[in-house]
Amino acid sequence: MQHDTVTLAAGVGGQLLGSITVAGLAGGATLAFIAGLRGSDKIKIDNKVKALTWGAVIGQLWIAAGGTLADIATGVDDVSKGIFGGSELLGQAPGQGGVCLILFVIAYAFRWKRMVPPALCGLALGIGMAEAGGLWAIGANVFKAILGAVVGRVM
Incomplete structure (x- = not known):
C-alpha cells in the first residue's frame, strides 16, 4: 500500500493546500459530491451532466x-459489470466498453427528477x-495525467 505524500503547489514554491495525498483529494471531493447531491447551498449538482461528470471524476479519484x-x-x-456485462444482450455480452456506453446513455439520455441515478452511473462509468x-x-x-501534473506522482 502506497502512502506517499504529495504537495499541491501554487505559483513558485508555494503550497495551495499544504501536504495532501490523492486519498485526501478523493475524500474531500467525495464529501463535496455528496453535499452537492443532497442540495448544498454552495455546491450545485443540479443537472444530469454535472452529476455524470462529478461521478466520473470521483470514480477516477x-x-x-x-x-x-x-x-x-x-x-x-x-x-x-454484473448487471450489464454479465447478461448476454442479443446473444453476446456487451464487453466493458459496452457497459460504459450503457451507463453513459442511462445517465445522459433519460430525464431525471433527482440527480442520484445519473451520479451513480457516472461513478460506475468513471471506475470502468x-x-x-x-x-x-x-x-x-487524460484525467490521470492532469491529476499527476497537479499532485505529483500518481500510481
Whole structure:
C-alpha cells in the first residue's frame, strides 16, 4: 500500500493546500459530491451532466487513491459489470466498453427528477473507463495525467 505524500503547489514554491495525498483529494471531493447531491447551498449538482461528470471524476479519484477507496471502486465496478456485462444482450455480452456506453446513455439520455441515478452511473462509468479501452481509456488517461501534473506522482 502506497502512502506517499504529495504537495499541491501554487505559483513558485508555494503550497495551495499544504501536504495532501490523492486519498485526501478523493475524500474531500467525495464529501463535496455528496453535499452537492443532497442540495448544498454552495455546491450545485443540479443537472444530469454535472452529476455524470462529478461521478466520473470521483470514480477516477477513488481508483487513483488506492487502498480502501480503490476497493470500494472495485465493488462498484463489479456491480455494474454484473448487471450489464454479465447478461448476454442479443446473444453476446456487451464487453466493458459496452457497459460504459450503457451507463453513459442511462445517465445522459433519460430525464431525471433527482440527480442520484445519473451520479451513480457516472461513478460506475468513471471506475470502468480505464479497463474499457478505446475512447473511454483516453478519458481516464487524460484525467490521470492532469491529476499527476497537479499532485505529483500518481500510481
